[in-house]
Amino acid sequence: MAAFNTLVDVDRLWQDIMALADITEPGKPYTRRSFTPRFLAGRAYLIEQFKAAGLEVRIDTAGNLIGRRTGAKPHAKTIMMGSHSDTVPSGGRFDGIAGVVAALEVARALRDAGIELQHNLEVVDFLAEEPSEYGLSCVGSRGMSGQLTNAMLDFTGPQDERLGDALIRVGGNPVKLPEAIRKDDIAAYLELHIEQGPVLEQSKTDLGLVTGIVGITRLEIAFQGAADHAGTTPMHMRRDALYAAAQAVTAIREQAEALASEPDGYFVATVGILTLEPGGANVVPEQAKVIVDIRTGKREKTLRFLESIDAATQDAAEKARVERSSFKTLSDTMPMDCDLGLLDDLAKSADALGHSHLQLASGAGHDAAFIGQLAPAAMVFVPCLGGRSHTPEEWAEKHDIAAGAAAMFAAVRRFDERTPVTNQTHNSI
Numbered sequence: 001m002a003a004f005n006t007l008v009d010v011d012r013l014w015q016d017i018m019a020l021a022d023i024t025e026p027g028k029p030y031t032r033r034s035f036t037p038r039f040l041a042g043r044a045y046l047i048e049q050f051k052a053a054g055l056e057v058r059i060d061t062a063g064n065l066i067g068r069r070t071g072a073k074p075h076a077k078t079i080m081m082g083s084h085s086d087t088v089p090s091g092g093r094f095d096g097i098a099g100v101v102a103a104l105e106v107a108r109a110l111r112d113a114g115i116e117l118q119h120n121l122e123v124v125d126f127l128a129e130e131p132s133e134y135g136l137s138c139v140g141s142r143g144m145s146g147q148l149t150n151a152m153l154d155f156t157g158p159q160d161e162r163l164g165d166a167l168i169r170v171g172g173n174p175v176k177l178p179e180a181i182r183k184d185d186i187a188a189y190l191e192l193h194i195e196q197g198p199v200l201e202q203s204k205t206d207l208g209l210v211t212g213i214v215g216i217t218r219l220e221i222a223f224q225g226a227a228d229h230a231g232t233t234p235m236h237m238r239r240d241a242l243y244a245a246a247q248a249v250t251a252i253r254e255q256a257e258a259l260a261s262e263p264d265g266y267f268v269a270t271v272g273i274l275t276l277e278p279g280g281a282n283v284v285p286e287q288a289k290v291i292v293d294i295r296t297g298k299r300e301k302t303l304r305f306l307e308s309i310d311a312a313t314q315d316a317a318e319k320a321r322v323e324r325s326s327f328k329t330l331s332d333t334m335p336m337d338c339d340l341g342l343l344d345d346l347a348k349s350a351d352a353l354g355h356s357h358l359q360l361a362s363g364a365g366h367d368a369a370f371i372g373q374l375a376p377a378a379m380v381f382v383p384c385l386g387g388r389s390h391t392p393e394e395w396a397e398k399h400d401i402a403a404g405a406a407a408m409f410a411a412v413r414r415f416d417e418r419t420p421v422t423n424q425t426h427n428s429i
């Protein structure tokens with residue numbers, strides 16, 4: 001199995017990453033925002049490379065760029081690999097891009113070695129994984145999993161352009177969106193991504209095998225008190241909204257630490273927004289609002305957290321003699337568990353290649369969270385410098401990315417060999 005390692009061409013993979021890095025807004029590296037001409041230039045480069053790799057290229061109606069290689073068995077399902085080529089403003093060269101290029105390199109390595117798979121193979125550049133100017137992230141993977149709604153297509157961006165119209169500009173077709181939905185023709189989905197966190201680097205581990213992708217819940221809590229004079233209102237008569245909010249923030253932190261210390265699974269909660277009204281040095285705060293970002297792989301933990309914070313914030317309001325004017329969920333996505341069989345394929349592949357690995361949960365969202373609802377899915381993380389991402393300083397070593405690609409290459413072969421080819425009933429293509 002060690003010979004697999006040599007089939008992934010480190011320099012070819014690196015050359016693609018650097019070529020895409022050059023396709024950036026000048027003076028604002030590294031920026032290739034979805035739906036922009038720069039994004040389309042990046043895609044033109046990818047299309048050229050997909051074709052050179054012998055892949056059949058198309059753009060589905062949800063705007064995903066797909067390169068396909070037909071398998072040996074007719075009616076076989078498809079092994080899909082991918083990620084995204086769009087960036088955040090002034091982002092990095094590796095977030096998403098490493099995954100698209102690694103997937104492409106796996107396809108090239110298979111072709112170079114003359115290896116025919118039973119299954120079809122697809123390399124996908126998902127449209128707009130990063131939050132777009134249209135107020136939506138994961139546009140393409142939502143579309144492929146049937147979760148891009150008409151209401152979302154009406155979201156507007158620059159010059160009041162509808163997302164649905166922007167989709168046409170990148171080769172999609174909002175009217176025929178259901179054609180992009182893949183019901184049951186995906187056998188497996190694999191995605192390589194930089195970790196965007198410090199665990200692999202600090203533990204000096206080559207690869208992270210992702211056990212699941214967190215569900216993300218955003219909660220709004222608001223308190224309504226009274227704006228009174230800071231000099232003349234006695235302490236026992238105040239209705240200070242911030243006093244309640246401060247207790248809420250403390251309760252959120254303490255409850256999150258308690259849940260995080262439980263052995264089974266990841267839990268984090270963050271108060272990243274606190275707003276105060278009217279905001280005067282000599283005025284008792286009348287209104288305070290906090291937005292809480294809650295992430296965990298275990299839905300049950302989110303529900304316990306919400307219950308506990310509900311009780312704590314009611315107590316806080318009572319103690320501060322204010323009203324709890326809002327306690328509502330702003331958005332809510334479900335966690336996704338990675339497939340144990342695919343994780344085993346990746347672990348055995350990494351072992352055979354001599355790459356160390358550990359299991360970890362993904363605290364960030366990825367296209368795999370959507371595609372994992374259609375098919376068994378798994379992700380492999382590679383270390384990144386200082387755990388930093390979404391910044392021009394984002395960096396991953398070429399041999400680390402190649403190690404991840406090699407593990408994915410071997411895992412694709414293991415999966416293909418161990419999985420009997422069954423006839424698919426529908427194929428949306």
Ligand SMILES: [Zn+2]
Nearest residue numbers: 084095096129
């Ligand atoms: Zn990404």
